[in-house]
Amino acid sequence: MAYFTAMFGAAILLGFINLLMAKEDTCDLYATPGQSLTLPFAYERLTNSHILRWVHNNKTIFYRKGKVSTGKPEDITSNGSLVLKKILFSSQGIYQVHVLHPNSTSAKTWTRRLCVLDKVSKPQLSYTCDFSSMAVNLNCHVTKPEGLVFSWTLDKETLKSETKQTLSISFIDLKAERSFTCDVANKISKASSDKVWPTCPPLLSFKRQTVMAVLAGGGGLILFLLFVIVGLCCLLRRNKSQTGPRDKGELRIWRVKREKAGKTTPLCQTQT
Numbered sequence: 001m002a003y004f005t006a007m008f009g010a011a012i013l014l015g016f017i018n019l020l021m022a023k024e025d026t027c028d029l030y031a032t033p034g035q036s037l038t039l040p041f042a043y044e045r046l047t048n049s050h051i052l053r054w055v056h057n058n059k060t061i062f063y064r065k066g067k068v069s070t071g072k073p074e075d076i077t078s079n080g081s082l083v084l085k086k087i088l089f090s091s092q093g094i095y096q097v098h099v100l101h102p103n104s105t106s107a108k109t110w111t112r113r114l115c116v117l118d119k120v121s122k123p124q125l126s127y128t129c130d131f132s133s134m135a136v137n138l139n140c141h142v143t144k145p146e147g148l149v150f151s152w153t154l155d156k157e158t159l160k161s162e163t164k165q166t167l168s169i170s171f172i173d174l175k176a177e178r179s180f181t182c183d184v185a186n187k188i189s190k191a192s193s194d195k196v197w198p199t200c201p202p203l204l205s206f207k208r209q210t211v212m213a214v215l216a217g218g219g220g221l222i223l224f225l226l227f228v229i230v231g232l233c234c235l236l237r238r239n240k241s242q243t244g245p246r247d248k249g250e251l252r253i254w255r256v257k258r259e260k261a262g263k264t265t266p267l268c269q270t271q272t
Contacts, residue, residue: 030116037083043107050100117147136168152181153180169198
């Protein structure tokens with residue numbers, strides 16, 4: 001029987017220790033550096049005859065038994081709550097309060113863990129076009145991503161299944177211009193990026209007027225090149241005719257040869 005009692009007591013003690021260790025891994029209260037916070041403890045029947053003791057990480061920071069011997073009177077409210085002013089990172093940890101009756105019996109005990117976090121900064125949203133996977137890769141950049149919660153918004157709709165720092169969207173899903181924003185949050189603050197409209201070459205959609213303008217411009221260029229070629233042809237033939245026979249005999253022979261050949265140039269006539 002004694003053995004059973006000992007084992008049962010050991011099991012209870014082990015469970016209590018595990019509960020305390022789990023408690024240390026979670027936070028009950030959150031604050032930012034420089035903030036003031038009143039811990040949410042209250043004992044409405046508190047009087048000066050009660051013994052009041054506040055402990056932070058196993059160190060007594062306030063003690064009152066008739067009069068205050070540790071801490072300052074203004075650090076305590078009328079119901080016994082502790083007021084923390086200008087919180088620092090060193091302010092985080094386990095806070096415990098013990099209220100005792102004048103006969104030193106326990107009236108109330110309270111324990112909470114405080115975590116101090118910086119406010120999140122505004123994220124910077126960027127993207128790259130990945131042509132190998134035919135997708136747009138978006139990155140929600142923040143200085144310290146550890147412990148932050150990420151969320152994404154497409155146009156005005158929150159993508160509930162997307163909670164990572166990066167997001168990949170296929171080109172097919174971006175046929176039209178669509179805006180993206182990313183949000184980062186912790187237990188005390190939240191910030192959103194500016195909107196981004198990803199555009200990659202396969203995503204460009206030309207209007208019909210734009211296509212017609214491009215075709216018209218290309219056709220005009222081709223026509224211009226044809227006129228240039230014809231002009232150069234005429235210029236070369238004119239120069240060749242000017243270097244032909246000089247006297248009348250040679251000119252007559254040259255004309256006879258021309259007539260026999262029966263060659264004419266419809267685009268430009270040789271001047272004599």
